[in-house]
Amino acid sequence: MVSPILLSPADNIVVLPAAVSAGTSVLIDDANVTLTEDIALGHKVARRPIAVGEKILKYGVAIGSATRAIEAGEHVHLHNMKSDYLPTYTLAKERAFSA
Amino acid sequence: MSASPIISGWLRPDGSKGIRNTLLVVYLVECAHHVAREIQFPFREADVHLIGFGGCYPNDYSFRMMQALCTHSNVGGVLLVSLGCEGFHRAELLSAIRATGRPVELMVIQGEGGTRTTIAKGREWVQSAREKLAAVQRVPMDPSELIVGTVCGGSDGTSGITANPGIGRAFDRLVADGARCIFEETGELIGCEQIMAARAATPELGGILTASVEKAARYYATLGHGSFAPGNADGGLTTQEEKSMGAYSKSGSSPISGLIKPGDIPKSGGLYLLDVVPDGEVRFGFPNINDNAEIAELIACGSHIILFATGRGSVVGSAISPVIKVCANPETYRRLRDDMDIDAGRILEGHGTLDEVGNEIFQCVCDIAAAKRTASESLGHQEFVLGYKSFEPIGPSCHPTY
Numbered sequence: 001m002v003s004p005i006l007l008s009p010a011d012n013i014v015v016l017p018a019a020v021s022a023g024t025s026v027l028i029d030d031a032n033v034t035l036t037e038d039i040a041l042g043h044k045v046a047r048r049p050i051a052v053g054e055k056i057l058k059y060g061v062a063i064g065s066a067t068r069a070i071e072a073g074e075h076v077h078l079h080n081m082k083s084d085y086l087p088t089y090t091l092a093k094e095r096a097f098s099a
Numbered sequence: 100m101s102a103s104p105i106i107s108g109w110l111r112p113d114g115s116k117g118i119r120n121t122l123l124v125v126y127l128v129e130c131a132h133h134v135a136r137e138i139q140f141p142f143r144e145a146d147v148h149l150i151g152f153g154g155c156y157p158n159d160y161s162f163r164m165m166q167a168l169c170t171h172s173n174v175g176g177v178l179l180v181s182l183g184c185e186g187f188h189r190a191e192l193l194s195a196i197r198a199t200g201r202p203v204e205l206m207v208i209q210g211e212g213g214t215r216t217t218i219a220k221g222r223e224w225v226q227s228a229r230e231k232l233a234a235v236q237r238v239p240m241d242p243s244e245l246i247v248g249t250v251c252g253g254s255d256g257t258s259g260i261t262a263n264p265g266i267g268r269a270f271d272r273l274v275a276d277g278a279r280c281i282f283e284e285t286g287e288l289i290g291c292e293q294i295m296a297a298r299a300a301t302p303e304l305g306g307i308l309t310a311s312v313e314k315a316a317r318y319y320a321t322l323g324h325g326s327f328a329p330g331n332a333d334g335g336l337t338t339q340e341e342k343s344m345g346a347y348s349k350s351g352s353s354p355i356s357g358l359i360k361p362g363d364i365p366k367s368g369g370l371y372l373l374d375v376v377p378d379g380e381v382r383f384g385f386p387n388i389n390d391n392a393e394i395a396e397l398i399a400c401g402s403h404i405i406l407f408a409t410g411r412g413s414v415v416g417s418a419i420s421p422v423i424k425v426c427a428n429p430e431t432y433r434r435l436r437d438d439m440d441i442d443a444g445r446i447l448e449g450h451g452t453l454d455e456v457g458n459e460i461f462q463c464v465c466d467i468a469a470a471k472r473t474a475s476e477s478l479g480h481q482e483f484v485l486g487y488k489s490f491e492p493i494g495p496s497c498h499p500t501y
Contacts, residue, residue, distance in 0.1 A: 005260060005447075007260070015256055015260060015335075016256075016335075017447035017448070018447065018448070019430075040334075040335060041256070041257065041335070041428065041429075041430060041447070042255045042256025042257040042260075042334055042335035042336075042410065042428065043256055043335035044256070044335065044337070056337075058341060058344065059259070059344045059348075061290070061291075061294070061340075061344055062290075062340070063290070063337070063338050063340045063341035063344060064337060064338040064340060064341065076337070077332075077335070077337050078332060078337055081337055081338070082337075082338065083325075083337075083338035083339050083340060084290075084338075084340065085289050085290060085316060085325070085338070085339050085340055
């Protein structure tokens with residue numbers, strides 16, 4: 001079973017060391033959490049429920065804020081968090097390289 | 100761990116030692132690019148590299164960059180190719196290079212009689228200069244005499260976990276040995292300024308480091324873009340500050356000895372932050388238009404070798420100094436294996452630790468310095484780009500340890 005990486009004890013997210021498909025369980029803080037969507041290698045998953053406006057902590061440091069409530073085991077990315085500094089620029093999905 | 104191989108450096112007249120003996124063909128305006136490229140082309144696999152500056156307007160920064168690059172310890176000789184009417188201060192550059200004792204020649208296309216004659220004459224000069232370069236004295240060189248720069252490009256969610264902290268470990272070891280190590284891109288340190296400032300050699304330097312990142316944040320805010328590409332988000336990075344934290348880990352854990360700007364060569368061993376964001380009001384557009392602009396600045400600060408961390412999979416190398424590609428993502432490593440030197444992403448699959456990867460990077464630096472070729476060198480990569488910027492000179496509090 002994939003064990004996501006906890007980079008700092010203070011963090012509310014963990015990082016996937018491998019791609020994980022929807023319906024697969026991963027081990028977060030010794031508990032089995034089933035992911036509800038496909039999530040790629042290197043992406044973030046909520047370690048516990050996160051409230052709107054709460055800081056997202058990675059490496060023990062705030063890397064932005066939640067833009068809506070996030071459940072434990074949910075993918076944490078552009079759709080539910082944002083930078084506290086600068087907007088993030090992305091290409092439309094169909095143009096993005098998918099590996 | 101194997102012992103460090105003996106590095107046999109090329110001794111330059113100013114006493115510096117290079118790990119490569121490159122001859123540069125340099126165009127001083129885009130209008131001279133084709134002629135310079137034609138001169139260089141037959142020698143492209145014989146350590147003759149092409150660099151240049153495209154602009155016609157003169158600029159102190161680009162002159163300073165060119166001077167630093169043409170007198171770099173890895174460079175043995177230089178052919179300058181000018182159209183003739185451009186604004187670049189070619190006579191000053193020529194005499195600055197000549198003053199270092201290197202073989203140098205200036206060819207002005209309008210004076211030589213055009214494209215065909217300049218190409219012929221240029222190739223002839225390169226051929227004769229190569230014979231002079233072959234006679235340059237070789238001397239023993241210790242890893243502690245190296246200047247090593249680091250950059251990341253095509254970052255993803257793995258970069259800050261494997262390759263970047265792995266480079267940080269290698270940096271810690273190099274700095275402990277007395278080498279000069281440089282990390283950069285203040286725009287990719289937005290969000291880390293406080294923890295970084297705490298590592299400064301003096302509180303005053305800490306304030307300078309913080310101010311350099313605040314300057315970057317203002318600059319990028321005006322431009323409306325951070326140092327963040329769409330591929331970063333595809334790879335799992337969501338925000339500038341998240342990317343910053345990953346990038347920051349390349350610096351390792353040594354104290355920070357000073358802040359330098361493009362063209363400043365650190366004078367003593369230690370870890371230095373290179374401030375790449377121009378001073379003053381926002382002019383000339385993005386600070387660095389791509390990774391190679393950052394690499395050129397690290398080389399202009401004396402870097403013999405560049406450690407390049409990549410997650411998505413950059414394939415670039417550089418003119419002048421070898422680029423070691425440290426691959427953060429195990430999937431990328433399998434896909435782009437020929438382009439990579441170090442598989443740092445194996446940590447994620449349970450093969451090895453950060454310390455092991457750090458030692459492997461250190462060993463690779465020693466091997467490349469001892470004449471082994473990097474993946475990008477073997478594949479013929481010699482990317483180079485240089486644009487317009489403006490900087491104020493650094494003050495004495497930027498290098499309190501001298």
